[in-house]
Amino acid sequence: MLGLILGEISKPPEGFKPPGVEIFDYTKSCLVGSGSYCMTKISLLMILSCVIIGVLFVIAFSKPKLVPRGLQNAVEALIDLIRESIVMEVMGPDGLPFLPFLTSLFVFIWINNLFGILPFAQIPTTSRMAIPAMLAIMVWFVFNIVGIKKQGGGHYLKGVLFPPGVPTAIYLLVTPIEFVSVFIVRPLTLAVRLAANMIAGHLILTIFFLGTWYLQWKLVTIPFAAASFALGVFITGFEVLVGVLQAYIFTILTAVYISGAIHPEH
Amino acid sequence: MVHLALLAATTTFGTPIGKGLVYGLAAIGPGIGIGFLVGKSVEAMARQPEAAGMVRTTMFLGIAFVEALALFGFVLSFIIS
Numbered sequence: 001m002l003g004l005i006l007g008e009i010s011k012p013p014e015g016f017k018p019p020g021v022e023i024f025d026y027t028k029s030c031l032v033g034s035g036s037y038c039m040t041k042i043s044l045l046m047i048l049s050c051v052i053i054g055v056l057f058v059i060a061f062s063k064p065k066l067v068p069r070g071l072q073n074a075v076e077a078l079i080d081l082i083r084e085s086i087v088m089e090v091m092g093p094d095g096l097p098f099l100p101f102l103t104s105l106f107v108f109i110w111i112n113n114l115f116g117i118l119p120f121a122q123i124p125t126t127s128r129m130a131i132p133a134m135l136a137i138m139v140w141f142v143f144n145i146v147g148i149k150k151q152g153g154g155h156y157l158k159g160v161l162f163p164p165g166v167p168t169a170i171y172l173l174v175t176p177i178e179f180v181s182v183f184i185v186r187p188l189t190l191a192v193r194l195a196a197n198m199i200a201g202h203l204i205l206t207i208f209f210l211g212t213w214y215l216q217w218k219l220v221t222i223p224f225a226a227a228s229f230a231l232g233v234f235i236t237g238f239e240v241l242v243g244v245l246q247a248y249i250f251t252i253l254t255a256v257y258i259s260g261a262i263h264p265e266h
Numbered sequence: 267m268v269h270l271a272l273l274a275a276t277t278t279f280g281t282p283i284g285k286g287l288v289y290g291l292a293a294i295g296p297g298i299g300i301g302f303l304v305g306k307s308v309e310a311m312a313r314q315p316e317a318a319g320m321v322r323t324t325m326f327l328g329i330a331f332v333e334a335l336a337l338f339g340f341v342l343s344f345i346i347s
Contacts, residue, residue: 086323089320089323192334192341195341196341197337199340249329249330252326252327253327
């Protein structure tokens with residue numbers, strides 16, 4: 001349809017080239033600066049997300065009331081959700097000091113995931129590996145430092161590498177596995193899970209909407225374009241769900257790791 | 267069948283078909299795993315609705331661990347070229 005109207009102005013494309021990983025590369029279009037000190041759309045969105053979170057929380061709790069209304073009510077419901085379904089469920093009352101950390105982690109990842117479907121932003125900032133990797137490294141330091149502080153360095157390492165209740169000979173097998181799984185695989189999967197989910201979602205969205213654009217030039221293929229568009233809209237809705245779910249999973253796994261560091265196995 | 271898949275994976279290494287195979291093969295196990303996991307969780311929630319919250323939390327944890335394997339395949343399919 002659009003093609004029939006605009007057919008004279010812009011020519012239909014010659015061959016379809018599916019989008020690849022290059023759609024995540026924003027380094028060629030610097031907003032401010034150049035080279036390694038370039039501020040891309042990704043960095044701008046990340047700063048924006050911090051501003052949004054800061055403003056949201058400051059406004060919500062600037063005049064706290066005993067009976068919350070409006071924004072304060074919404075934000076308190078969010079914090080209550082994390083408190084009840086993550087902290088109390090996974091860590092117990094010992095984990096309450098970590099509630100602010102987990103809340104900010106959850107909200108930060110959620111907002112950055114939501115950028116993927118927000119008009120004009122259109123890219124989930126968490127799909128760039130650097131951001132999930134930094135978050136995962138931060139979580140790695142948090143749970144290790146908490147474990148060392150709560151149990152003492154030697155005791156913490158012993159609890160992790162030599163879990164009790166295992167026959168002595170099996171330690172030959174268990175200790176390397178535990179070492180790799182706790183200190184290497186944990187942060188790796190944490191970061192890769194978030195980034196890969198966001199990359200996959202963004203790629204699927206791009207493919208469907210690019211397909212819509214590519215297929216609407218001929219009258220014969222317009223039904224396929226419509227189907228592609230409908231699926232794209234459906235996937236957009238699905239991405240809202242995935243964004244929340246990935247933020248939730250990241251937070252709950254962080255809670256599990258910290259909980260494992262606080263409460264030694266015995 | 268596994269031999270066939272391995273042969274296909276080695277002979278098509280680096281081509282688009284090879285990339286697709288990497289992800290496709292990596293998705294078989296986690297697909298079965300998540301199916302089992304969610305099915306059993308729903309069964310548990312239906313049998314004992316008062317434990318639904320605990321089961322749901324554990325289910326999401328399990329899904330996160332199983333899903334990681336499939337995602338490694340997804341990332342690997344981009345890395346090989």
